[in-house]
Amino acid sequence: MLLLKNVTHNRKTTDILIEGNRFAKIAPDQNIPGVAELNCRNKAILPAFYNLHSHAGMSIFRGLSDDKELFSWLNDDIWPREARLTPEMIYLASKFSILEMIKTGTVFFLDMYFEQQEVLKAAQEMGIRTISALTGLDLFDAAKTTLEKEKIEKYISYPEKDNNGRCTKGLMIHAVYSVSEDLIRYIVRRAREEGLFLTLHASETAKEVEDCRKEHGCTPIEYLDRLGALGPKTIVAHAVHLTDADIALLARKKVPLCSNPVSNYKLASGLFMLQKLQKAGCILTLGTDSMASNNNLSMLEEMKLCALSAKIQAGDATAGNAEDVFAMATRNGAQAVGLDAGIIAEGKLADCLLVDLNNHFLVPDYHLVSNMVYAADSSCIDTVICDGRILMKNHHINGEEKLIAAIKKLSTLFKN
Numbered sequence: 001m002l003l004l005k006n007v008t009h010n011r012k013t014t015d016i017l018i019e020g021n022r023f024a025k026i027a028p029d030q031n032i033p034g035v036a037e038l039n040c041r042n043k044a045i046l047p048a049f050y051n052l053h054s055h056a057g058m059s060i061f062r063g064l065s066d067d068k069e070l071f072s073w074l075n076d077d078i079w080p081r082e083a084r085l086t087p088e089m090i091y092l093a094s095k096f097s098i099l100e101m102i103k104t105g106t107v108f109f110l111d112m113y114f115e116q117q118e119v120l121k122a123a124q125e126m127g128i129r130t131i132s133a134l135t136g137l138d139l140f141d142a143a144k145t146t147l148e149k150e151k152i153e154k155y156i157s158y159p160e161k162d163n164n165g166r167c168t169k170g171l172m173i174h175a176v177y178s179v180s181e182d183l184i185r186y187i188v189r190r191a192r193e194e195g196l197f198l199t200l201h202a203s204e205t206a207k208e209v210e211d212c213r214k215e216h217g218c219t220p221i222e223y224l225d226r227l228g229a230l231g232p233k234t235i236v237a238h239a240v241h242l243t244d245a246d247i248a249l250l251a252r253k254k255v256p257l258c259s260n261p262v263s264n265y266k267l268a269s270g271l272f273m274l275q276k277l278q279k280a281g282c283i284l285t286l287g288t289d290s291m292a293s294n295n296n297l298s299m300l301e302e303m304k305l306c307a308l309s310a311k312i313q314a315g316d317a318t319a320g321n322a323e324d325v326f327a328m329a330t331r332n333g334a335q336a337v338g339l340d341a342g343i344i345a346e347g348k349l350a351d352c353l354l355v356d357l358n359n360h361f362l363v364p365d366y367h368l369v370s371n372m373v374y375a376a377d378s379s380c381i382d383t384v385i386c387d388g389r390i391l392m393k394n395h396h397i398n399g400e401e402k403l404i405a406a407i408k409k410l411s412t413l414f415k416n
């Protein structure tokens with residue numbers, strides 16, 4: 001049990017009791033003998049962030065190749081280096097990504113890369129939540145398709161440790177331009193059979209949509225639907241270039257969409273149609289993408305850019321308001337991946353942030369959520385609690401110095 005004493009919640013000072021991994025009681029003046037207390041004076045409690053699109057293992061590539069077009073970035077710089085990554089390197093790089101996520105207030109990440117058992121291990125050790133989705137990517141090479149299927153089966157049989165359900169497995173289809181129809185159908189079938197979440201990149205660039213029309217006579221969203229890939233347990237990342245028919249289909253099938261504004265801006269992919277998607281009733285969430293295309297994992301930056309890009313895209317300053325964007329980063333994300341979290345209320349999973357109300361970015365305090373979306377940086381986040389356990393306190397995580405030193409050393413292998 002943990003008692004958060006004198007914490008600011010909805011502008012009032014109160015005490016919040018965490019019992020096990022849930023918020024048990026929100027009421028002032030609680031005194032329970034023998035229970036650990038955390039003094040939260042001048043700190044406000046807020047929901048933590050749920051990052052629905054990341055590639056944690058790519059942290060080793062931060063700043064390696066910037067200012068390039070998506071396909072040359074992948075072909076010339078990223079894919080040749082990824083071929084040199086070992087499982088141990090992915091484990092270490094994932095831990096480093098998780099460190100940055102916790103420092104910026106994130107308690108869950110939907111991850112997709114290779115050697116995802118290493119990401120599961122890293123997340124379990126750091127105490128964060130994850131759905132770790134193994135990426136299927138065969139580049140239309142039949143020999144590779146067979147190998148990818150074997151890898152998927154091996155990953156499905158990999159045991160999930162008993163970790164209170166914090167870390168689970170998922171599957172990923174890299175994209176329609178990089179995965180054969182045979183492999184897409186296989187991944188969809190296996191995800192459904194195993195009850196796993198599925199995720200994919202789709203309609204990220206205009207070129208992807210154009211190529212798909214030439215190849216299949218339809219948009220990537222329509223093509224994926226034809227292969228049975230769309231549904232409430234399929235999270236579609238990017239979703240920048242959508243037709244009205246795509247939007248109607250995604251809303252009807254209750255497919256959660258994950259916007260990655262920083263990555264989309266950096267790769268000049270385009271603007272997420274937030275207002276239009278919202279009006280159509282789509283489920284909207286936020287993600288950072290990787291450190292190689294962002295170049296950090298801060299959901300705070302993502303929220304700000306998401307709000308700003310929604311306004312520019314719609315030509316309307318009321319689009320992408322702070323409350324809605326904050327919900328995308330918190331409860332919408334939690335709900336999309338089936339977590340009873342993202343809200344500070346009795347009975348909900350105890351995931352939260354304690355933010356420092358004396359931090360200059362949060363002063364004056366007319367509207368805390370607005371300050372978090374438009375003004376805050378990670379220095380405002382003092383404490384991160386996930387599943388009732390403290391992951392960061394006083395903006396420090398145990399072992400962070402050692403991890404940073406290890407990544408500095410590892411990065412020397414990837415300069416060329």
Ligand SMILES: [Zn+2]
Binds near residue numbers: 053054201237290
């Ligand atoms: Zn991605």
